[in-house]
Amino acid sequence: MQVAQNPGLTGTLAEYATSTSVDALPGPIRELGKLIILDEFASARFGAGRPAGRLAARFVVSQAARAEARVLGTRYRSSAELSALANGTAGHADEIDGAHVVGGHPGATLVHAAAAVAQLRHRGGAELINAVVLGYDVGTRLIDACGGTFRLKDEFHLHADFLHAVGAAVACGRLIGLEPRRMANALALATFRANGLCALFREDNHVSKAFCNGQYASAGVGAALMAEAGLEGVADVIGERHGLLDAWGVEDGRERVVRGLGTEFGVNGANFKFLRAGxxxxxxxxxxxxxxxxxxxxxxxxxxxxxxxxxxxxxxxxxxxxxxxxxxxxxxxxxxxxxxxxxxxxxxxxxxxxxxxxxxxxxxxxxxxxxxxxxxxxxxxxxxxxxxxxxxxxxxxDHPRGHSLRGRPTWPELGAKWREALSGVDTDSWISAAAALEQLDDVGTFAERFAESRH
Known part of the structure; x- marks a missing residue:
């Protein structure tokens, strides 16, 4: 990948992000992106009936907001930012959503942030696939550059998933069409809006744990929209003095941020779940x-x-x-x-x-x-x-079913998972629509498949 001279780490990521397209993605990466999108949409539809999902939807529906994106599992629509909040929370409401080898649950944040903006701007399925793959690239790289999930938890008491808010901002910025400097602003603005102390894991139920992913999705959407509106952030929030890596990065963190960018894809570390458990x-x-x-x-x-x-x-x-x-x-x-x-x-x-x-x-x-x-x-x-x-x-x-090191699931395997989890729902139509996502002109029509009239 060609990088402009001395753009800073954030500028390097921003320039890379603005150059990406689904056509440049290898076929297996596009296919994996579609599997992830399907699984995360279905997880949110499933989680909409669980306590955290119901509470988040109830809160979002109570707010006065433009009807820009579907609140999955309901008959309601809300603003892109609030819909991402509800859907990200529902997505992780019951531990059925995907995980990742670096740790955490990036899909619940990244997919629902990108999907909300795709609906807002009437983007097609191909653009959503590209945005999700891009978001995984950025979020997982930042966590790795900080030494991984357990280092962030043990040394800094931080829930590492908050860095996926930065990946979400990049994914949303790509869908909006931000140019590199505003994309860098979006990364900086996302860091202002997302955090999470690991004390949240001591709660009795699974509400705050799920709500974090919704918060991070919402933060990514809001940061990208703010950057589009002209709000600014420091040009290199990742590499700047007192920036992200100065605060939490490991010794070779700068190299980890850009290593393999464009050839080694974060989605390759995505893990799929076939049990409702951590x-x-x-x-x-x-x-x-x-x-x-x-x-x-x-x-x-x-x-x-x-x-x-x-x-x-x-x-x-x-x-x-x-x-x-x-x-x-x-x-x-x-x-x-x-x-x-x-x-x-x-x-x-x-x-x-x-x-x-x-x-x-x-x-x-x-x-x-x-x-x-x-x-x-x-x-x-x-x-x-x-x-x-x-x-x-x-x-x-060594690696449970669905783990990336054991092999990604097939479409029939994901179909069987969701037929079991959501009996009486036309999950087969979800599978066929997701498999042909590149042909879809407007992500909104895909999201409507996951609405539910009884809420």
Whole structure:
């Protein structure tokens, strides 16, 4: 990629962003972008019926605003900024949306920010694909340049997803058609509007955690629109003294921001979920259910369960008060129910089941030395089950189903996921429309497929 002389890091990203187009994307990247867009739209439609999604929609609908973009899962429209708020929140309302190898949930922020602006400006599906791919490039690079999710959390107490607001601003700016200097302004303006202290993870429910993604989506939309209106920011908010990298960057952060730009795409690290649970839980549940199937294990036959994980992943899901990011809760439920359903949560009803109570108390987590060595920031798990007859069985899963290092899902696999999760909904029409997204003249017609008249 050719870069103008001394534009600063922000200028380099801004110039790159304004030069991108869907035609320049490799075919597999375009296809992956469409899979992500479908999954995130469907996640928001699903999450619109969950507490965080309902609360966000209720708030947005109560505000006086222009009807610019669909609030997914409802019959309402609101401003692009408020719709992004509601849809980003709904998208992450129940841990069914995609994740990423750098950590976090970029899709819930990036897709819904870009989709809101695409509806506002009547952009086509090809432009949306390009914007989403671009947003992933910027957001994931910034997190990597700051040392990753766990460094931002452990050293600075920051929820790394706030940097996806900057990626969202770039995606929205590309859809609006910002020139490079105003695109740089949008990046700077986004940093004023997004943050998140990791104390939010200690909440009892899954409202603030979801709301953050909505806030970051809204911040990206607002920053791009403000930049278009002429509001300014420092020219190099990433590389400037007291800028983003000065605050949080690692030693080689400057190189990480631009390394492989235009050839190495952030969407390649996108992970898809096939369980409604925090991503570090998936490999453990998969390994346990494989053992149950292979050995005919019943709940009464289990004496104890030991789950080995990388230390960073273990800290995310060990003994949490939010059921769907608590490994003990979700694995215990899976062992009792024979798996986890996409249609209904086992909580709180299962908490009165004495079989669940007994099993949950017998699940122990520890750092697995092999996984800690091989993938310290990974999502693998080793599950060892001790049985009442004195035998022990174990299974290691390095990468759960849907993980980018295991292989992206196919259209039929995503179709099966959403047919199970949203029975009675014409998900097949979603699949066909998403697969042909490049041919769509106006993203608004795609968004209308995810409306719901009963709200």
């Amino acid at each position: 991503y570090p839980i998936h490999a453990a549940v998969e390994a346990a259910m494989e053992l149950v199937a292979a050995h005919g294990i019943t709940p009464d036959a289990i004496r104890s369960v030991l789950v080995g994980m990388p230390g960073n992943a273990m800290r995310v899901v060990d003994g949490r008060t939010m059921h769907n990011i608590c490994l003990q809760d979700m694995l215990g439920a899976a062992l009792v129910r024979g798996g986890l359903s996409l249609t209904a949560s086992p909580f709180p009803e299962i908490q009165t089941d004495p079989v669940f109570t007994r099993l949950r108390e017998r699940i122990t987590l520890r750092v697995d030395p092999g996984l800690e060595r091989d993938q310290p920031d990974g999502r693998g798990a080793v599950v060892t089950i001790d049985l009442a007859d004195g035998t022990t069985v174990d299974r290691r899963v």
